[in-house]
Amino acid sequence: MDEQKPRILDTRLVAQSRLFGIEEMHLRFSNGEERTYERLCTPPLAGVMCVPMLDQDTVLLIREYGAGVEEYLLTLPKGAYEHGEDWREAANRELKEEAGHGARKLTFLKRMSLSPGYMGHHIGVVLAEELYEESLPGDEPEPLEVVPWKLSELDRLIERDDVTEARVIAALYMTQRILDQRHS
Amino acid sequence: MDEQKPRILDTRLVAQSRLFGIEEMHLRFSNGEERTYERLCTPPLAGVMCVPMLDQDTVLLIREYGAGVEEYLLTLPKGAYEHGEDWREAANRELKEEAGHGARKLTFLKRMSLSPGYMGHHIGVVLAEELYEESLPGDEPEPLEVVPWKLSELDRLIERDDVTEARVIAALYMTQRILDQRHS
Structure with a gap:
């Protein structure tokens, strides 16, 4: 329960259509590991x-x-x-x-x-x-x-x-x- | 149970990122109504x-x-x-x-x-x-x-x-x- 959340170093919109948006996020986990993830940021959340x-x-x-x-x-x-x-x-x-x-x-x-x-x-x-x-x-x-x-x-x-x-x-x-x- | 499925008139990829693809589909329902929808076609289905x-x-x-x-x-x-x-x-x-x-x-x-x-x-x-x-x-x-x-x-x-x-x-x-x- 006491995890430290990953730090979001950067986000940017990498693709977009009429309905959907796709965001790339650069994360640093509490152990120092870094990852680049993508996530859907629309349609309505x-x-x-x-x-x-x-x-x-x-x-x-x-x-x-x-x-x-x-x-x-x-x-x-x-x-x-x-x-x-x-x-x-x-x-x-x-x-x-x-x-x-x-x-x-x-x-x-x-x-x-x-x-x-x-x-x-x-x-x-x-x-x-x-x-x-x-x-x-x-x-x-x-x-x-x-x-x-x-x-x-x-x-x-x-x-x-x-x-x-x-x-x-x-x-x-x-x-x-x-x-x-x-x-x- | 005997619905006739909408006819897919056309599909095309409208946006793409490293992970995601977004497809636009043009549909004609059995009552003649037409709609353009978007759907996510990746990540792995x-x-x-x-x-x-x-x-x-x-x-x-x-x-x-x-x-x-x-x-x-x-x-x-x-x-x-x-x-x-x-x-x-x-x-x-x-x-x-x-x-x-x-x-x-x-x-x-x-x-x-x-x-x-x-x-x-x-x-x-x-x-x-x-x-x-x-x-x-x-x-x-x-x-x-x-x-x-x-x-x-x-x-x-x-x-x-x-x-x-x-x-x-x-x-x-x-x-x-x-x-x-x-x-x-």
Whole structure:
């Protein structure tokens, strides 16, 4: 716990596209070793992901195309923060845009990272309960299919080939654990 | 399940650094909508991550600096495939390099994605059991601290601020579930 963090001697932008920026960083570790690393510095470094519970056992998943993997996947509503939103506002907006529901009760579960070695990105996982129907137009190229699933059949969900996203799997296990504890 | 995948009309490399490549892709969805997306096409798109169990309840975590988030985090041994390795060889090599152990029993649990909207990356999660002490030199700038943790105290681990990686959280929950089922 008392490690001394590496000293960042230098950083510079080495490549950039419309969406992404890549930064080179020159580090000196506390033992004197020096390394040059690269990391992604955009797209937006912070977002939120909702676990929308329709009832005590039913989560609303969405089916969405992932251009990175070239597959349709079952995932959870998520997106980046927009202009000054707090996590509650962003979570509720994404939920309305992608799953056609708002939530009266929102609980922040965990701030998760993706690949902390070369990405600064974090996503806040939010449990959304006491849902009501309300839609907002999003920027999706096609309407997203909403797929209800029972958390009591979570193992069967995670076996599926169209469920691969680590943050989705982590969020669903966390939610199951929290709901179990609440009712025990 | 019968969605027609978007047609990839065109792809081209729009930015590149030593480590990363960024590809622009022009897509036409089945409803006729067209979009231009960007995605990361390197670093290596496939890797493995081990969940090393020292005994039925003790997992070996490692403490490693994440340059992307500029923090030391508790994580699991992982890395990219090297020259023709299969998942067993890669998992055992990473385990020896990063946690000072080999494993006689390796079980493939799940192929996970990170951010499938703009990354093609996948990591194979491997349960490693029947461990023995053996080290291989890695390319780490400093020796990694190995931190044993009880899976029976997984909730307390996940509450920690230095445990954030979604794939690590997902892998530990999956492992706990599998070991619980094995002994019930």
